[in-house]
Amino acid sequence: MRIDLHTHSTRSDGTETPSELVNSAKGVGLDVVALTDHDATEGWDEAQQAADEVGIRLIRGIEISTQFGGSSVHLLGYEFDPTHQPLVEELRRVLGGRTQRLPRLLDKLAEHGMPLTEQEVLAVAGDAAAWGRPHVADAMIAKGYIKDRDEAFRDWLVPGKPAYVGRYSADLFEAVRLVCAAGGRPVIAHAWARDSRTGITAEVLTELAAIGLAGIEVDHPDHDADDRAALAAIADDLDLAKTGSSDYHGTGKGPAFHLGANTTHPDELERLLG
Ligand code: AMP
Ligand code: FE
Ligand code: FE
Ligand code: ZN
Numbered sequence: 001m002r003i004d005l006h007t008h009s010t011r012s013d014g015t016e017t018p019s020e021l022v023n024s025a026k027g028v029g030l031d032v033v034a035l036t037d038h039d040a041t042e043g044w045d046e047a048q049q050a051a052d053e054v055g056i057r058l059i060r061g062i063e064i065s066t067q068f069g070g071s072s073v074h075l076l077g078y079e080f081d082p083t084h085q086p087l088v089e090e091l092r093r094v095l096g097g098r099t100q101r102l103p104r105l106l107d108k109l110a111e112h113g114m115p116l117t118e119q120e121v122l123a124v125a126g127d128a129a130a131w132g133r134p135h136v137a138d139a140m141i142a143k144g145y146i147k148d149r150d151e152a153f154r155d156w157l158v159p160g161k162p163a164y165v166g167r168y169s170a171d172l173f174e175a176v177r178l179v180c181a182a183g184g185r186p187v188i189a190h191a192w193a194r195d196s197r198t199g200i201t202a203e204v205l206t207e208l209a210a211i212g213l214a215g216i217e218v219d220h221p222d223h224d225a226d227d228r229a230a231l232a233a234i235a236d237d238l239d240l241a242k243t244g245s246s247d248y249h250g251t252g253k254g255p256a257f258h259l260g261a262n263t264t265h266p267d268e269l270e271r272l273l274g
Helices: 018-027 044-054 085-111 118-125 133-142 149-155 172-181 202-210 225-238 266-273
Strands: 032-035 057-068 071-078 185-188 215-219 241-244
Touching: 018 032, 018 044, 032 044, 044 057, 057 085, 057 172, 071 172, 085 118, 085 133, 085 172, 118 133, 133 149, 172 185, 172 202, 185 266, 202 225, 215 225, 215 266, 225 241, 241 266
Parallel strands: 032 057, 185 215, 215 241
Antiparallel strands: 057 071, 071 185
């Protein structure tokens, strides 16, 4: 039984539609795949239909943009009610923050000789419900300003670089409570990758577990062997599920993030979802 609990479609910043993604999952021999687009559940229905057709199990999920202590933290949520009003309203605020950021970000790129229109970014974002910096990167590539998404993230779009603009994100603790209130299971994503490395200590994870955190994404391409061992020990201590996943974005991220790059043990999925 092969289970991958973290993937993205074109409804956020992946490059495969929800049904293409499910077909790819079937193609690489996965039995269970979770669709976890950034801040959006719009891909669920299409993915479910494809999963029914090809005969694999879909877990309906999301990856919520949150912040803790001034750093960005991603929170996975699984099998919650997508119509739960308080959660819907918070997701609307997060998506609004993405929209509000765009004009300021484009002003900064123009100041650096890389003019782009909102239409050009929205055109490459296609049917995304949550557009993001990867789409800005794609529009920059289309204009010939840069070579690939990596270059955009290395030189332009991250904190400390010339075209970085912050945006609204949910409070981490509040987001954990909202996923629980909506009947779902929150799991901290790539806890020690990128920004969140310093903030998400064992103490913070203990506090999160006390308010309903259900799991820790232990096996992720951005975690090295030491990170994985330490996070697994914390999860065991706190009796949290240990998940493993690829964080697949189609061709939007490197080969390390291929579908099934990391997987979740069936017992851990059982512990997570019951
Ligand atoms: P945003 O949604 O605008 O905050 O942009 C963050 C997204 O960019 C995350 O979903 C990451 O998956 C993606 N990302 C970060 N670094 C890179 C990179 N070097 N190449 C492609 N995507 C990236
Ligand atoms: Fe992403
Ligand atoms: Fe993430
Ligand atoms: Zn992700």
